[in-house]
Amino acid sequence: MAQVEESGAAAGVDPERLWLRAAEPRRGRKPSFSREAITEAAVSLADAEGLDAVSMRRVAAAVGAGVMSLYSYAPDKETLVELMVDHVSAELPTSGPLTGDWRADLKAIAHLQRDHMLRHPWLPAALVTHRAPGPHVLAFLEHALTALRPSGLDGAARLEIFAQLTAFVAGHVGHELARARAAHSPERAAAEARYLAAVTRDGHHPELAEALFAPHRPSDPEATFSRFLNRLTDGLDTG
Structure with missing residues (x-):
């Protein structure tokens, strides 16, 4: 199971589930991290070492959590990469005057x-x-x-x-x-x-x-x- 999740070989990301439903952790004690923190940690890893360096295990270590606790927020690396792409896309301007040319x-x-x-x-x-x-x-x-x-x-x-x-x-x-x-x-x-x-x-x-x-x-x-x-x-x- 973990190998499938790490490789991103799952059935694919469900965009409706990912973007239209709030990320909710599993029942139990509230974790000390968020989906945003997980994404930021993954982006930092990728910026420093490349996309291959990003794994659920290393991201979990970066936020101080166990690997299994991440799966409610990002069930596999494929989903994590989608979160990363959208996170850094916030840097791109989406307003401002256009020339008409x-x-x-x-x-x-x-x-x-x-x-x-x-x-x-x-x-x-x-x-x-x-x-x-x-x-x-x-x-x-x-x-x-x-x-x-x-x-x-x-x-x-x-x-x-x-x-x-x-x-x-x-x-x-x-x-x-x-x-x-x-x-x-x-x-x-x-x-x-x-x-x-x-x-x-x-x-x-x-x-x-x-x-x-x-x-x-x-x-x-x-x-x-x-x-x-x-x-x-x-x-x-x-x-």
Whole structure:
């Protein structure tokens, strides 16, 4: 039973039960912690060590409780991750003036998402299995859909665009974080450079050779993200 709960291999999170019903502990002595405290402890663990470091056992130790006492609030890791995603989503702004230029507003939203994911590097991986949006996630989604209204697209298309944008940001941030980790390993970087140099000399990859030896664009992470984002948003078809 505990193994299933730790792995998140349960039948799935019931969003109605999770978000529309108050979290209630089991009968007996009132515990000295809350669902909020459990979620905060899990977020702190993930921020420091990554999502794989989060387990019911470690979260229980962080709040000073027994593992079994947590299950009334978060019956498995899958539910805990949903709580974590919604908790940190409270950091995202959901109000403020929009320009009316939906592409510009969409780009601003994407930059907010990137900054948010860089603060919580476990988020890109968590969003892959995220299926039960909570109140903070829904508030940010509502803000994004409002920003897209001037596009003239119907609601379903706007929802698709926001999903596409979020997937792009998550993928880009995941790559950005991986490159940052690789930069701490000069030996690996040198090996990759030697490999690519050998490949481009073999005569079988002329297009790749041209791309690799083209004048370098600014390598600043913010500039790179903006360049990719512009290509995505400027190419969106509203016809």
